[in-house]
Amino acid sequence: MVAARRDWRIAPILPEMRVLGIINRWSNNIINCRLRTPAVGRLAVTSDTPKTLPGGILHFLGLQRSTIAVLGMVVLVGMGERMSERFLPVYMMALGGGAISIGLLNGLDNLLSALYSFPGGYLSDRLGTKRALLVFNLVAIAGFLIVILVPAWQAVIAGSVLFISWSSISLPATMGLISRVLPAGKRTMGVSMHSLVNRIPMALGPVLGGFCIAVWGEADGVRWAFGFALVFALLAIVLQQKMIDEPPRRGSSAEAGRANGSPRAMWRLMTPALKKLLLSDILIRFCEQITHAFVVIWCMKVIAQPVSAVQFGLLTTIEMATAVLIYIPVAWLADRGSKKPFVLITFVLFTCFPLVLMFCQNMEWLIPAFVVRGLKEFGEPTRKALIVELAPEDHKAGMFGLYYLVRDIVVSVAAFGGAFLWEVSPQANFIGAFFFGVLGTLYYAVWGDDERGFRSAGDRV
Numbered sequence: 011m012v013a014a015r016r017d018w019r020i021a022p023i024l025p026e027m028r029v030l031g032i033i034n035r036w037s038n039n040i041i042n043c044r045l046r047t048p049a050v051g052r053l054a055v056t057s058d059t060p061k062t063l064p065g066g067i068l069h070f071l072g073l074q075r076s077t078i079a080v081l082g083m084v085v086l087v088g089m090g091e092r093m094s095e096r097f098l099p100v101y102m103m104a105l106g107g108g109a110i111s112i113g114l115l116n117g118l119d120n121l122l123s124a125l126y127s128f129p130g131g132y133l134s135d136r137l138g139t140k141r142a143l144l145v146f147n148l149v150a151i152a153g154f155l156i157v158i159l160v161p162a163w164q165a166v167i168a169g170s171v172l173f174i175s176w177s178s179i180s181l182p183a184t185m186g187l188i189s190r191v192l193p194a195g196k197r198t199m200g201v202s203m204h205s206l207v208n209r210i211p212m213a214l215g216p217v218l219g220g221f222c223i224a225v226w227g228e229a230d231g232v233r234w235a236f237g238f239a240l241v242f243a244l245l246a247i248v249l250q251q252k253m254i255d256e257p258p259r260r261g262s263s264a265e266a267g268r269a270n271g272s273p274r275a276m277w278r279l280m281t282p283a284l285k286k287l288l289l290s291d292i293l294i295r296f297c298e299q300i301t302h303a304f305v306v307i308w309c310m311k312v313i314a315q316p317v318s319a320v321q322f323g324l325l326t327t328i329e330m331a332t333a334v335l336i337y338i339p340v341a342w343l344a345d346r347g348s349k350k351p352f353v354l355i356t357f358v359l360f361t362c363f364p365l366v367l368m369f370c371q372n373m374e375w376l377i378p379a380f381v382v383r384g385l386k387e388f389g390e391p392t393r394k395a396l397i398v399e400l401a402p403e404d405h406k407a408g409m410f411g412l413y414y415l416v417r418d419i420v421v422s423v424a425a426f427g428g429a430f431l432w433e434v435s436p437q438a439n440f441i442g443a444f445f446f447g448v449l450g451t452l453y454y455a456v457w458g459d460d461e462r463g464f465r466s467a468g469d470r471v
Contacts, residue, residue: 071338072199076191079253080143080184081207086246087147088208090154090239091176092215094232097223098166101232107163115170122175124418128273131182131411135404139187140254142407143180147247150176154240158233178414186407187254189398195345197398202341202391209334276405276412283459284400287353288413290458291393293450294360295421298386300428300443301364304436308367312436315372325380332384337391344392350460353396356389357454361447364440396460 068074073081099112134142153172156165188200222238223231280288309325310316317325344352363383370376394410401409431439 070199070342071203072188072192072196073203074191076187076254077200077203079250080187081203082249082253083143083147083246084184084204084208085210086242086249087150087176087180087239088211089215089218090236090242091150091173092211093219093222094154094157094235094239095174096216097219097228097232097235098170100223100228102163102166104228104232105161105163105166107166111163111167115167115174118167118170119174120422122171123178124415124422126175126179127182127414127418128276128408128411130179131186131408134183134186134407134411138256139183139190139407140250140256142183143250143254144247146176146180146183147243147250149173151240151243154236154243157236158240161229161233182407182411182414185394185398185410189395189401189406191255194399198344198349198392198395199338199341201395202337205387205391205394206334206337209330213330273412273415276408279402279405280409280412281400281402284397284409284413286454286458287393287396287400288417290357290450290454292417292420293446293453294357295417296424296427297360297364297443297447297450299421299424300431300446301367301439302428303425304428304432304439305367308436309376313371313376317373317376321373325376328377329380329384332381333387336385336388340388341391344389344395348460349389349392349396349399350454350458352389352392353460354389354451354455354458356386356393357447357451359386359388361444361451364443364447368437368440399460 098115102111102115130142130146133145136142137145150173153169153174156169156172159165184204185201188204189197192200218238219232219235222235225231226234306322309322310319340352359382363379363386366379366382367376370379397410397413398406428439428443431442
């Protein structure tokens with residue numbers, strides 16, 4: 011009777027227990043299925059995938075210890091750079107400098123931006139990213155000190171040789187680090203985050219520099235701005251030395267740690283795919299630089315309804331906001347397949363801008379034109395990621411620097427060509443730029459390769 015009574019008490023519970031068991035088995039099967047076969051368009055759930063929401067966001071954005079340190083350095087040093095450099099012409103005039111000295115400063119900026127790229131890449135390959143960035147920051151600090159301690163326009167020229175092209179000399183090292191610490195499927199996202207974060211000092215630096223001038227005057231205000239730049243650079247050194255983990259070299263033991271200081275020897279190491287990208291990029295930069303200096307003149311002086319300086323500033327803000335909004339979505343797409351279509355779309359947008367601008371005669375039409383100008387950033391991070399993808403292992407930073415050295419030196423003549431075309435007519439300037447854009451776009455569309463073509467070619471060799 012007792013046993014029967016116990017069975018009678020348990021019997022109503024048995025169906026519920028069976029249902030719970032079935033649900034438990036179903037849930038386990040679903041979880042196991044998700045672990046084994048990730049859905050299309052979603053990252054696989056593995057032991058390496060971050061399990062927390064913040065960790066998942068950092069993983070999606072390609073952020074980890076070393077890249078966060080580099081981005082922090084970009085903000086700190088870039089903030090000081092933008093606070094002070096933007097107002098150097100005003101400072102030089104306050105110290106007695108004239109138009110010739112200001113022109114010399116501008117010429118140095120363009121020249122050194124081209125020449126410093128390759129030494130920056132070489133030192134990064136030679137010393138490693140961590141030590142190379144330390145050297146670059148110390149050199150910039152030395153330039154800041156010259157300007158702070160010697161209030162003369164000649165000191166500005168001397169100091170600018172050390173700090174004015176910090177972005178150019180550090181960019182190959184930064185791109186080399188991103189290519190080494192991030193997997194191939196996250197490199198475009200990493201480069202895009204660098205481009206995105208770089209906009210922060212571009213936007214805030216001049217505001218803070220202007221505040222320094224408003225408080226302390228033109229001469230002392232700029233020197234105070236350089237003082238803040240020095241402090242920011244010191245903080246960047248602490249950040250990068252504490253947080254950057256130097257990744258191991260992935261080349262052979264005979265090549266590991268070797269860096270080639272000869273541009274000619276490095277040119278021989280450049281792959282055919284990268285040379286094709288370089289030639290296309292040079293033609294596209296001709297399209298950009300022919301019109302670059304004359305865009306503001308066209309908008310404020312030539313068109314039927316010229317815009318004011320404030321309105322032109324608003325157009326620049328629209329351009330920057332457009333670029334910022336597309337960085338992350340495009341990077342996510344580019345990391346999931348071939349990079350060539352994204353670079354090609356960028357080249358098309360570069361080509362279209364001068365033609366679109368030529369038909370804009372008032373503010374209402376200039377707004378969509380500057381949206382197109384912002385969309386030119388569509389595949390720019392993808393192009394930078396493609397450069398490091400196509401570069402040989404253990405020479406990525408040096409090859410990146412060589413690429414920019416060749417490109418910027420050749421393209422520097424475009425500014426002079428643009429001036430001659432503008433003397434003919436503004437329309438001749440815009441049509442000439444469009445012509446070079448078409449050439450570069452068609453060449454890359456027909457003969458350009460992405461990293462997949464490079465790997466298959468390398469396999470055949």
